[in-house]
Amino acid sequence: MTVFRSGRSNSDLVFSGSSMPVFAHERLLPIHDVLIPLFAVSNGSISNDSPESPVGLVRGQTVVCAGSAAVSCALGLLAGVTQAGSWAAVVGMPSIGVLAATSIGVVLERTVFIEDPDAHRTNDARTHRTNDDLQARMGAVLSALIDGIDLIVISRTCTSAVSPSLLRRLQTRAQSKGAVLVIVGEPSSVSADIRLTAHTVQWEGLGEGYGHLRRRLVTLEMDGRRCPRPRTHTVWLPDVHGALASVDATCVTREQPYRPENENRIEYEDGSDPVGVYRAS
Amino acid sequence: MAAIPLACIAPVEHAHNHEHQIMNTSSLIRCAVVHSPAWSLIAAVLHGRFGRGPDVDPEEPLAILRAQRVAVCSPLAWQHGVRPGQRRRQAQGACPHLVIVPDDPERDIRWFEPVARSIGDLVPLVDLETPGSILLATRGPSRYVGGDAALAVRLEELAAQGVAGIGRSGPSSPGVSDDVVGVGGGFGVGIADGRLASTLAARASARRKEPVIIDPGAAATSAFLAPHPVRVLATVAGCPPDLVDLLERLGLRRLGDVAALSPEHLFDRFAAVGIAVHRLAAGTDDAAPNAVAPPADLSVVQMFEDSVVLVDPLIFAAKRLVDEMSTSLSDRACVCTRLLVEAETDHAESSQRVWYRAEGMDSGAMLDRIRWQLDGWINGSRPPTAGVVFIRLTPTQVRRDSGVQEGFWGGRSRADENAARAVTRVIGLLGPESVTVASWQGGRDPRQVYRLVPFTERESHDSGVHDSGVHDSGVHDSGVRASGASRATAPPWPGSLPLPAPALVLHDPEEVSVLDVDGGSVSVDGRGLVSAAPAVLIRNGQPHRITAWAGPWPVDERWWETRARRSARFQVVIEGSDGPRAHLVEVTAGAWWSTADYS
Numbered sequence: 093m094t095v096f097r098s099g100r101s102n103s104d105l106v107f108s109g110s111s112m113p114v115f116a117h118e119r120l121l122p123i124h125d126v127l128i129p130l131f132a133v134s135n136g137s138i139s140n141d142s143p144e145s146p147v148g149l150v151r152g153q154t155v156v157c158a159g160s161a162a163v164s165c166a167l168g169l170l171a172g173v174t175q176a177g178s179w180a181a182v183v184g185m186p187s188i189g190v191l192a193a194t195s196i197g198v199v200l201e202r203t204v205f206i207e208d209p210d211a212h213r214t215n216d217a218r219t220h221r222t223n224d225d226l227q228a229r230m231g232a233v234l235s236a237l238i239d240g241i242d243l244i245v246i247s248r249t250c251t252s253a254v255s256p257s258l259l260r261r262l263q264t265r266a267q268s269k270g271a272v273l274v275i276v277g278e279p280s281s282v283s284a285d286i287r288l289t290a291h292t293v294q295w296e297g298l299g300e301g302y303g304h305l306r307r308r309l310v311t312l313e314m315d316g317r318r319c320p321r322p323r324t325h326t327v328w329l330p331d332v333h334g335a336l337a338s339v340d341a342t343c344v345t346r347e348q349p350y351r352p353e354n355e356n357r358i359e360y361e362d363g364s365d366p367v368g369v370y371r372a373s
Numbered sequence: 374m375a376a377i378p379l380a381c382i383a384p385v386e387h388a389h390n391h392e393h394q395i396m397n398t399s400s401l402i403r404c405a406v407v408h409s410p411a412w413s414l415i416a417a418v419l420h421g422r423f424g425r426g427p428d429v430d431p432e433e434p435l436a437i438l439r440a441q442r443v444a445v446c447s448p449l450a451w452q453h454g455v456r457p458g459q460r461r462r463q464a465q466g467a468c469p470h471l472v473i474v475p476d477d478p479e480r481d482i483r484w485f486e487p488v489a490r491s492i493g494d495l496v497p498l499v500d501l502e503t504p505g506s507i508l509l510a511t512r513g514p515s516r517y518v519g520g521d522a523a524l525a526v527r528l529e530e531l532a533a534q535g536v537a538g539i540g541r542s543g544p545s546s547p548g549v550s551d552d553v554v555g556v557g558g559g560f561g562v563g564i565a566d567g568r569l570a571s572t573l574a575a576r577a578s579a580r581r582k583e584p585v586i587i588d589p590g591a592a593a594t595s596a597f598l599a600p601h602p603v604r605v606l607a608t609v610a611g612c613p614p615d616l617v618d619l620l621e622r623l624g625l626r627r628l629g630d631v632a633a634l635s636p637e638h639l640f641d642r643f644a645a646v647g648i649a650v651h652r653l654a655a656g657t658d659d660a661a662p663n664a665v666a667p668p669a670d671l672s673v674v675q676m677f678e679d680s681v682v683l684v685d686p687l688i689f690a691a692k693r694l695v696d697e698m699s700t701s702l703s704d705r706a707c708v709c710t711r712l713l714v715e716a717e718t719d720h721a722e723s724s725q726r727v728w729y730r731a732e733g734m735d736s737g738a739m740l741d742r743i744r745w746q747l748d749g750w751i752n753g754s755r756p757p758t759a760g761v762v763f764i765r766l767t768p769t770q771v772r773r774d775s776g777v778q779e780g781f782w783g784g785r786s787r788a789d790e791n792a793a794r795a796v797t798r799v800i801g802l803l804g805p806e807s808v809t810v811a812s813w814q815g816g817r818d819p820r821q822v823y824r825l826v827p828f829t830e831r832e833s834h835d836s837g838v839h840d841s842g843v844h845d846s847g848v849h850d851s852g853v854r855a856s857g858a859s860r861a862t863a864p865p866w867p868g869s870l871p872l873p874a875p876a877l878v879l880h881d882p883e884e885v886s887v888l889d890v891d892g893g894s895v896s897v898d899g900r901g902l903v904s905a906a907p908a909v910l911i912r913n914g915q916p917h918r919i920t921a922w923a924g925p926w927p928v929d930e931r932w933w934e935t936r937a938r939r940s941a942r943f944q945v946v947i948e949g950s951d952g953p954r955a956h957l958v959e960v961t962a963g964a965w966w967s968t969a970d971y972s
């Protein structure tokens with residue numbers, strides 16, 4: 093079994109070594125509308141801010157999502173890509189919240205969840221699987237996915253099991269096949285083309301003993317090798333419906349405009365305040 | 374007509390209706406099929422001898438593999454024990470000197486063109502389904518040559534002449550000898566009512582080495598069809614394979630078994646498809662299931678101002694036509710099963726072919742057939758004397774595109790195919806359980822709302838022709854949409870967590886401690902009251918200050934059975950090293966667990 097099959101790409105697009113011209117929009121995977129301002133200037137050669145120029149994830153790049161809202165940030169990327177008809181795979185993240193994914197806009201029909209290729213290591217301890225076996229298995233799985241699927245979300249635990257040299261080869265393969273690797277969490281040894289750090293500014297809706305989590309203000313900070321100018325963008329991730337929303341749009345559509353001083357006051361529908369009673373007692 | 378009293382019209386009309394009904398039960402077009410069971414082998418030999426292909430010796434046992442299994446084998450190979458369906462290893466075990474011939478449909482159709490043209494001398498318009506099989510309506514030709522028996526003999530002669538004419542430059546040159554035709558098992562000719570019966574008759578004829586002619590009429594047709602396995606509905610008549618699987622599992626192994634059932638019962642179980650299957654099996658109708666009348670305005674024409682001599686520019690022009698037509702067909706949710714391709718030159722020479730494909734043609738399949746036809750005509754042995762000035766494509770039979778055969782991969786895009794390939798490969802590497810898709814099931818706990826089901830199970834579930842899916846296979850529906858619909862129409866789950874949902878749900882909850890300001894453990898009593906305000910969350914030995922919290926939200930599930938579970942949920946926002954983090958924590962029997970992370 094060869095891990096890396098040679099030969100031409102079976103993907104729609106052939107990148108390296110091809111003399112065929114590739115249109116700018118073919119080099120890109122679409123992103124969620126809310127993230128467009130963040131990506132608008134990062135795409136290297138097409139770095140003008142004009143609205144016509146296509147904006148998206150550049151195929152072949154490796155994106156690292158870090159910070160306290162890393163998973164939601166990766167789900168936001170997944171949403172844009174799967175909505176546009178591409179396929180996505182989530183590798184080694186058994187605990188990903190599918191409900192949150194759908195509310196952010198991930199299309200589940202085109203999302204497959206793949207368990208950590210190393211998941212049975214404890215069960216298989218008797219077989220003394222060597223590290224080489226694991227690397228070969230990881231490489232085979234990830235390269236098979238890279239061959240056919242546009243966006244591959246990998247957990248940090250998965251990438252930390254992969255040797256740096258194998259990871260580099262996978263990145264090269266992704267470049268030639270036009271797939272985007274999204275690594276969730278802060279990996280130790282990955283040269284990320286784009287690093288998206290999602291800082292939670294604040295959670296709204298939860299008080300001291302009352303309310304419930306309603307929405308979260310997140311600052312997305314983008315830097316990395318392929319991002320000439322670091323840039324930040326503030327979004328609701330998630331907003332009150334669990335979706336990804338831009339801060340301005342939320343202010344316009346909500347009945348009450350966003351007022352930070354008002355953040356924790358949740359009115360009960362029937363006007364009572366059981367928690368107040370509780371706090372008084 | 375106006376003079377006829379009204380009272381007279383009614384019985385006349387009634388009689389006409391009645392006659393029409395009778396006609397309807399036996400009004401199948403009488404067809405003849407000329408069939409060569411192993412045409413691919415004849416084509417390979419011809420290609421080696423007269424084309425540019427590798428030499429294939431007809432004296433040796435030959436076989437062609439498709440999907441790693443023997444698809445066709447020559448009579449000699451059959452004598453050695455090679456059978457269709459065997460794996461390569463088994464076939465070579467039975468016959469060590471077996472020669473495996475590469476599979477090439479384009480080669481097959483190209484060398485079939487002379488045969489089609491030879492028969493075309495007698496009947497102008499013939500249907501081509503697969504290379505090696507020609508269907509034609511017998512009404513005119515049969516009358517012309519003097520009956521069905523004479524027609525069968527004539528067709529066999531014409532087919533043999535067509536092959537013999539290949540490579541014959543003059544009347545004196547030897548041409549193709551009989552041994553070549555022998556490789557393919559000769560030609561069989563079957564004449565019967567309808568496409569299904571005549572195709573089966575031709576297959577039988579190739580085995581028996583004599584024409585098989587089934588008497589006209591529904592009784593004779595159904596008697597002929599009855600002993601055939603139900604599997605032929607998929608291979609010949611274009612029924613979905615899953616439906617045939619289901620029929621077999623229900624114990625209906627022969628067409629006669631299906632025909633013996635009452636159409637009402639089949640309709641109850643399978644809706645419109647059931648009726649169609651019954652008609653096919655009983656020999657009363659051969660329209661594919663879901664056949665609809667072709668829309669009138671679908672034929673597309675391309676005229677060329679300057680006549681085109683080469684094939685490639687013609688194909689290029691045809692591609693545009695095919696795209697246009699497949700767009701308008703898919704707008705109507707139809708798929709073309711029978712396509713008439715006509716081309717005409719400046720000198721009014723024309724090439725007309727009807728192409729049939731039971732499972733429907735997408736634009737690629739249509740374009741392939743156009744290429745086969747034009748290539749065989751223009752680069753063939755009797756090329757036209759002028760360039761082509763006009764191409765017309767007419768779908769003569771369409772069927773509702775129910776999406777049943779598409780299964781989980783509802784779309785037809787390249788991305789879907791590539792993804793299917795990638796997923797199949799990963800399943801091969803990791804096992805079927807390790808690749809999953811999410812399926813909605815509902816529940817109070819964020820962990821339960823979606824269930825991850827193995828991809829393979831999901832795929833078979835979605836093919837739509839299992840117990841639940843088949844009743845509406847005529848409707849554009851698939852399992853994916855069905856699950857979405859169940860989510861939209863399902864009643865709400867009172868007590869479920871309000872949106873937004875956590876981005877990480879821990880299927881193995883992580884044990885934590887929740888302390889109050891004084892460092893005492895926080896507890897919730899039986900009435901759902903919390904002992905003190907939570908102030909500190911200890912996770913992995915690290916204390917985090919709780920800045921906001923809400924709860925307890927009691928959960929009292931399944932109190933009526935032994936799996937009863939009582940717990941209370943809290944949402945907490947803690948101060949993390951990289952900003953605030955929100956968690957869902959749960960207290961059960963005095964122990965605290967972190968069950969979800971709003972990462």
